[in-house]
Amino acid sequence: MAVPKRKMSRSNTRARRAQWKTSAVNLQECSNKACRKPKPQHVACPSCGQYDGRQVVQPA
Amino acid sequence: MPTPTKGARLGGSPAHERLILANLATALFTHGRITTTEAKAKRLRPHAEKLISKAKIGDLHNRREIMKTIRDKDVVHKLIAEIGPFFADRKGGYTRITKTLPRKGDNAPMAVIELVSEKTVTAEAEAARNTKFAKDEPKAVETAVVEETAEVEAPAEDAVVEATDAEAEEKAVEDKKDES
Numbered sequence: 001m002a003v004p005k006r007k008m009s010r011s012n013t014r015a016r017r018a019q020w021k022t023s024a025v026n027l028q029e030c031s032n033k034a035c036r037k038p039k040p041q042h043v044a045c046p047s048c049g050q051y052d053g054r055q056v057v058q059p060a
Numbered sequence: 061m062p063t064p065t066k067g068a069r070l071g072g073s074p075a076h077e078r079l080i081l082a083n084l085a086t087a088l089f090t091h092g093r094i095t096t097t098e099a100k101a102k103r104l105r106p107h108a109e110k111l112i113s114k115a116k117i118g119d120l121h122n123r124r125e126i127m128k129t130i131r132d133k134d135v136v137h138k139l140i141a142e143i144g145p146f147f148a149d150r151k152g153g154y155t156r157i158t159k160t161l162p163r164k165g166d167n168a169p170m171a172v173i174e175l176v177s178e179k180t181v182t183a184e185a186e187a188a189r190n191t192k193f194a195k196d197e198p199k200a201v202e203t204a205v206v207e208e209t210a211e212v213e214a215p216a217e218d219a220v221v222e223a224t225d226a227e228a229e230e231k232a233v234e235d236k237k238d239e240s
Binding site: 040042043044046051053054056057 | 095
C-alpha cells in the first residue's frame with residue numbers, strides 16, 4: 001500500500017486549506033412585481049410564495 | 061440489458077422503493093398536493109401519472125391494476141370517481157412539480173408536487189396572468205388614471221384595449237366556472 005514518505009508541513013496543509021472557499025448563492029429578483037425580493041433561481045419565492053404567477057407555498 | 065429507471069433509487073431495496081412510491085402516490089391523491097424531496101417528486105411524477113391514466117379508463121381491470129399499488133380503497137375510489145374524470149380532456153401532464161427552498165435540517169432540495177387544478181392550458185395561463193397583474197396594480201386604479209388624462213387620444217385607446225382585455229378575462233373565468 002502506498003504511504004506518504006514525509007510528514008506534510010503545516011504550511012502546505014494551511015496553503016491547501018486556504019483554497020476552501022464558499023461561493024455566493026446566485027440570487028435573482030422575484031418575478032412578482034409586488035415582491036421583487038432576491039431569491040434563488042427556479043425556486044418558489046420564499047418571501048411571497050409565488051412561482052410563475054402561481055401561489056405555490058404559504059410564506060412563513 | 062433493460063434500461064434502468066430514470067432518477068434516483070429510493071429506500072434500501074426494490075420492495076422499499078415500491079412502498080415509498082405507493083405511499084407518496086396515496087398521499088398525493090388524498091391531499092392533492094404534497095411537499096417532498098425533489099428526487100422523490102421526480103420519481104413520483106411518472107408513477108402517479110400512469111395511475112391517473114388507468115383511472116381515466118376506470119374499468120374493473122384498471123381498478124385492479126391501481127389496487128396493486130394503492131392499498132387504500134377510499135383513495136382508489138376517489139381516484140377513479142373524481143380525479144380521473146377531472147382530467148378527461150387533458151392528455152398527460154396531470155401533475156406539476158415546483159421547487160422550493162432546501163430543507164432546514166439536512167439542506168435536501170425540496171419540491172411541491174401537486175395535481176394540476178386548472179381545467180385547460182389557456183385557463184391556466186389566464187389565471188397566472190390574473191394573479192400577476194392583480195398583485196401589481198389594481199385595474200380600476202389604472203383605468204381611472206387613464207381617464208383623467210383622457211385628453212390625449214393615445215391613452216384613451218389604451219383604455220379601450222384594456223377594457224376588452226378585462227372583458228375577455230371575465231369571460232374566461234365564467235367559462236372556467238361553467239366547466240367546473
